[in-house]
Amino acid sequence: MSAVRVLVTGATGQDGSYLVEQLLAEGAEIHALVRPDEQPGAGAHPLPGGVHQHEGDLRDGPALEALVAAVEPTEIYNLGGLSSVALSWQEPALTAQISGLAVGHLLAAAHDLQERSGRPVAFVQASSAEIFAGTSRIPQDETTPLHPLSPYGAAKAYAHHLVGVYRAQGLRACSCVLYNHESPRRPETFVTRKITAGVARIARGRQDELAMGNLDARRDWGWAPDYVQAMVLAARAGQGRDYVIATGVSHSVRDFVEAAFRAAGIDDWERHVTLDPRFVRPSDAPELVGDATRARQLLGWQSAVGFDEVVARMVQHDLALVDAEG
Structure with a gap:
């Protein structure tokens, strides 16, 4: 046992x-x-x-x-x-x-x-x-x-x-x-995976635009x-x-969108994004960013993968999925 x-x-x-x-x-x-x-x-x-x-x-x-x-x-x-x-x-x-x-x-x-x-x-x-x-x-x-x-x-x-x-x-x-x-295992009901999957389809010509809600909300993504x-x-x-x-660093949803398009090789990302009020929450925290000092000091823990790398890994995974679909 x-x-x-x-x-x-x-x-x-x-x-x-x-x-x-x-x-x-x-x-x-x-x-x-x-x-x-x-x-x-x-x-x-x-x-x-x-x-x-x-x-x-x-x-x-x-x-x-x-x-x-x-x-x-x-x-x-x-x-x-x-x-x-x-x-x-x-x-x-x-x-x-x-x-x-x-x-x-x-x-x-x-x-x-x-x-x-x-x-x-x-x-x-x-x-x-x-x-x-x-x-x-x-x-x-x-x-x-x-x-x-x-x-x-x-x-x-x-x-x-x-x-x-x-x-x-x-x-x-x-x-x-x-x-x-986040990770590639997030379902597309989460905004981050919705972004990376949508960007992958746009990059491969399978989708025209990415409809988003509040781009100004800031989060601490690891x-x-x-x-x-x-x-x-x-x-x-x-x-x-x-x-x-937490990582202790916040980024806006806009930052996430831009990083995802950049990881897919698309610089002029704004023309692919539309704002849709249906995706705005009734109440959304403007900024959440955590101080993980206690976890670092008592557990010896720290976040190892940075924001840009998290987004890039998710985009590469979704690009591979789109390519596999033929």
């Missing part, structure tokens, strides 16, 4: 797929919660062989608690939930249920397991910079007051507070406040595998804490 037994929710998403690959390479025993109706594609990545799959739903709290009790993991990574701010405006109650209430069930089960087994259980909550969306403090760190501006941010804020509540009860619980982090590494380091730090995981 492996010394490290891991339970992962959201294992088929961008972060979950990278996390599973990293932990498998380390020899961990991995258990993944998967939806019964989940199909590869549309942002869901197939799980590699060797992963123990458990069908379930984040809306079923008692089943989540029973799964933790049955698996008896040493580490729990909660990466599951509705990950779209825009979708959360359409489904606010569902967002609260699976990105907020589900976390309470998982934390309670982890605490019960720790009390029953007498061994520490590490819990990592994938939080979001959206919990700070309304703050005027730039950059944000672990002491920044929470001020969400969307149902998604509010659900994440509730979960973030719950982590602190259970940490005070002795659980080794960490909330990793992840700033925007490379997803770097952020997954931070979560593993947090789980194994020996003490539960909150960590801001």
